[in-house]
Amino acid sequence: MTSTTPGAGTTPGGAGGAGTPGVGDGAGATPGVTSTAAGVGDGADWWATGISDIAPGVIRFRGYAIEELIGEVSFAQMVWLMTRGELPSAGEARLLELTLVAAVDHGPQAPSIAAARMAASCGLALNNAMATGVNLLGDVHGGAGQQCLQVLYDLGASGQEPAELVAEYKERKAFIPGFGHRFHPRDPRRDPLIGAAQQAVAEGIISGRYVELALALESALAPIPMNIDGATATIYAELGFPVPLARGLFVLSRSVGILAHAYEQSQEPTRIKGPLPKGVLPxxxxTPPRNLT
Known part of the structure; x- marks a missing residue:
């Protein structure tokens, strides 16, 4: 299918980056430096951004002053504002928050968590250990949600029957991302997420178009159930998130678990904890042992 994903490959809100040169996070006031919005000063457009407007005594995000946002918006609302440019409704923010809570951790059997713990055991600082774990998240580990979101958008745009798509994947002996789990016979995160989405449909918060498509895929794939990636992708589709942001949101959520595990490991006395327990050799x-001469 040809990709017709809304916003695919782009992030709403323009280019990301820092504010005016010379005014960094925590830096002292710089005489003569004005807001990027004013477009004044040497190099003012070097990191032009529609996200943050920073000047001495001024911090605005998407036009809102930080002092007005603090205490008035939740973290989920702030994530939406920063990535999408506007504040979500209370119902939309609630759905986003559910996805962020659901994906927070999956224990040391997840390579990203194990890698962060190994890094922490080697004496790396928490930020370095977190970066180690985050850098293991990609197409194979951590990418299924983004891939499933693309499938849902393409399916919705093409009008193809979900059962036909399932048949095509089976013919290729391929897996549809977002369904089935290597560890859980039925992912315990699936039901509360899809249940919340269905409730949001009933309340008119979302349309239900992608909920219907996801459930139709699940029905055609039976007995293979939807997993967390499929459930979060369904919600992201209903909320209209661009495809690349699905992975970013997963990484944002999983970073909390990575932080917790890296910190826990840093408090333990064991040093240089490798991928195998002591005494276990790979x-x-x-080639069998042999002599050089």
Missing amino acids: TYTG
């Missing part, structure tokens, strides 16, 4: 599959 299986050697190479």
Whole structure:
């Protein structure tokens, strides 16, 4: 199918980046430096951004002063504002928050968590250990939500029957991202997320178009159930998030778990904790012992 995803490959709100040169986060006031909005000063457009407007004594995000946002908006609302440019409704923010809570951790059996813990055991600072874990998140580990969101958008745009798409994947012996789980026979995060989405449909918060498509895919794939990636992708589709942001939101959520595990490991006395317990050697599959002469 040809991709017709709204906003695919782009992030709403223009280019990201810092504010006016010379006024950094925590930097002292710089005489003569004005807001990027004013477009004054040498290099003022170097990191032009529609996200943050920073000047001495002024911090605005998408036009809102930080002093008005603090205490008035939730973190989920702030995430929406920063990535989408506007504040969500209370119902939309609630759905986004559910996805962020659901994806926060999956224990040390997740490579990103294990890597962060290994890094912490090697004495790396928390930010370095977190970066180690986050950098393991990609197409294979951590990318299924983004991939499923693309499938849902393409399916909605093409008008193809979900059962036909499932048949195509089966013919190719391929897996539809967002369904089935290597660890859980039925992902315990699926039901509360889809249940909340269905309730939001009943309340008129979202249309239900992508909820219907996701459930139709699940029905055609039975007995393979939807997993967290499929459930969060369904909600992101209903909320209109561009495809690339699905992975970013997953990484944002999982970073909390990575932080917690890295910190826990940093408080333990064990140093240089490798991928295998002490005394366990990896299986050697190479050439048997032999002599050089």
